Amino acid sequence: MFYYVVCSLIVISSACLQAFCGMLMITPREVGGTLFGGMFMTLIYLSGWLLATLSLVTSIACRVLGAKIGLLCSSLVQIIWGLISIMNYPDDYNGNLIFSPGKDEIFVLLVIVAFTLILGCVPLKTCWLKVKGFLMK
Numbered sequence: 001m002f003y004y005v006v007c008s009l010i011v012i013s014s015a016c017l018q019a020f021c022g023m024l025m026i027t028p029r030e031v032g033g034t035l036f037g038g039m040f041m042t043l044i045y046l047s048g049w050l051l052a053t054l055s056l057v058t059s060i061a062c063r064v065l066g067a068k069i070g071l072l073c074s075s076l077v078q079i080i081w082g083l084i085s086i087m088n089y090p091d092d093y094n095g096n097l098i099f100s101p102g103k104d105e106i107f108v109l110l111v112i113v114a115f116t117l118i119l120g121c122v123p124l125k126t127c128w129l130k131v132k133g134f135l136m137k
Contacts (some may be wrong), residue, residue, distance in 0.1 A: 006065040011035035015057065017071035018052035020046045022078035022113060024042045026085050026106055032098045042100070053116060060120070068120050 025045040031038035056074070059067035086106055090099060101109070 006066065007067075008062055010055070010059060010064060011066045011070040014052045014055040018049055018056060018071075019074040019077040021076070022053060022109070023081045025049060026078065026082045026101070027087055028085060028099045029100060029108070030080035030090075030097050031100045034128070038100050057119070071116060075113050075120060078113045079110060079117065082106055082113065087111075109113040132133035 022045075025042060029038065051075075056067060056071045060071065086103060089103055089106075092098075092099070
C-alpha cells in the first residue's frame with residue numbers, strides 16, 4: 001500500500017511540475033523594459049521543466065506505476081496550452097511591444113513536447129533504455 005502512495009506522489013508531482021513550467025514557458029508576455037528580455041525567467045522555467053521531464057523518464061525506465069500516464073497527461077496539457085497561445089498570440093498595433101517567446105519559439109517548444117508525448121507512447125519493450133538486468137521482467 002505504501003508503495004502505491006509513494007509512486008502516485010512521485011508521478012503526480014513530476015507531471016504537475018512539468019505541465020506548470022511548460023505552460024509558463026509557452027505563455028507569451030511583454031518583456032520590453034526588462035533586462036535581457038526576460039531570459040532569466042525562461043531559464044528558470046526551462047530548468048524546472050527539464051528536471052521534471054528527467055524524473056518522469058527515469059520513473060518510466062524504472063517502471064513506476066502511472067509514470068507513462070503522467071508523462072502523457074502533462075504533455076497533452078502543454079500541447080493544448082501551446083496551441084491556445086499560438087491562436088491567441090497578442091497583437092502589436094504600434095510596433096513598440098516585445099513579446100517573449102515568439103510564435104516560432106512556441107512552435108519549437110510544441111515540437112519538443114510532442115517528442116515527449118511520443119516517448120510516452122512507445123512500448124517499454126522497444127525502448128532503447130532496455131539494458132540486460134536494468135529493467136525488471
